[in-house]
Amino acid sequence: AQKITQTQPGMFVQEKEAVTLDCTYDTSDQSYGLFWYKQPSSGEMIFLIYQGSYDEQNATEGRYSLNFQKARKSANLVISASQLGDSAMYFCAMREGIQGAQKLVFGQGTRLTINP
Amino acid sequence: GAVVSQHPSWVICKSGTSVKIECRSLDFQATTMFWYRQFPKQSLMLMATSNEGSKATYEQGVEKDKFLINHASLTLSTLTVTSAHPEDSSFYICSATNNGPTEAFFGQGTRLTVV
Numbered sequence: 001a002q003k004i005t006q007t008q009p010g011m012f013v014q015e016k017e018a019v020t021l022d023c024t025y026d027t028s029d030q031s032y033g034l035f036w037y038k039q040p041s042s043g044e045m046i047f048l049i050y051q052g053s054y055d056e057q058n059a060t061e062g063r064y065s066l067n068f069q070k071a072r073k074s075a076n077l078v079i080s081a082s083q084l085g086d087s088a089m090y091f092c093a094m095r096e097g098i099q100g101a102q103k104l105v106f107g108q109g110t111r112l113t114i115n116p
Numbered sequence: 117g118a119v120v121s122q123h124p125s126w127v128i129c130k131s132g133t134s135v136k137i138e139c140r141s142l143d144f145q146a147t148t149m150f151w152y153r154q155f156p157k158q159s160l161m162l163m164a165t166s167n168e169g170s171k172a173t174y175e176q177g178v179e180k181d182k183f184l185i186n187h188a189s190l191t192l193s194t195l196t197v198t199s200a201h202p203e204d205s206s207f208y209i210c211s212a213t214n215n216g217p218t219e220a221f222f223g224q225g226t227r228l229t230v231v
Binding site for chain 2: 035
C-alpha cells in the first residue's frame with residue numbers, strides 16, 4: 001500500500017527566507033505522481049506543483065520547486081523567498097499510476113508559519 | 117485551470133436529519149470524483165470514489181448506507197450524510213479530474229456541524 005510521510009508537524013520561518021518541507025513516500029508502483037497542496041484556514045486545497053515518477057527534471061512553478069530524489073523516495077517542496085501569505089498547511093500527496101482517475105493519498109501535513 | 121464547485125460551503129443541521137453536499141465540475145466532464153473527509157488538524161482521508169453511472173466505491177470503514185453518493189451526470193456528484201450525528205461533524209471536500217495526469221481539482225469544501 002502506498003504511504004506518504006511528512007515528519008514536520010510545524011515549521012517557523014522568517015519572511016523572505018527559503019523553506020524546505022519534507023515528504024517521503026513508499027510505493028511498489030513504477031508509475032506514480034507526487035503533488036503538493038496548500039490549505040489555508042479557509043479549507044480550500046490549492047494545487048502547487050506536480051512531479052511524475054518518470055520526469056527527469058525537478059518540477060518548478062514560480063517560487064515553488066520540488067526536490068525529487070527517486071532513489072531516496074523523497075519529494076521535498078522548496079519555497080523560495082517566503083511571504084506572509086505562505087502561512088498555511090501544506091500537504092504532500094501521491095497518486096499511483098499516471099492517469100488522472102486515481103485517488104490521492106495524503107501525508108499528515110506541515111503547518112508553515114512565516115514570521116515578519 | 118479547471119474549476120470544481122462545491123455547495124454548500126458550510127451547513128449546520130440537527131441530529132437525525134440528512135444533509136446533501138453537491139460537487140460540480142464546471143468546465144470539464146469528470147467520470148470520476150472523489151470524496152474526502154478531514155477532521156480538525158488532521159489530513160484528508162478518502163471516503164469514496166464516485167463513478168458516473170455506476171455505484172460508488174467506498175474505502176474500508178466508511179458506511180455506505182450512512183454516506184450516500186450519487187454521480188448521475190458527468191458534471192455532478194452528491195454526497196448525502198444520512199441521519200447525521202454530532203460525530204459526523206467534519207470538513208468534507210470533493211475532487212475531480214479530467215484524466216490529465218498533473219492535477220486533481222478540489223472543491224472549496226463543506227464544513228458540516230451537527231447539533
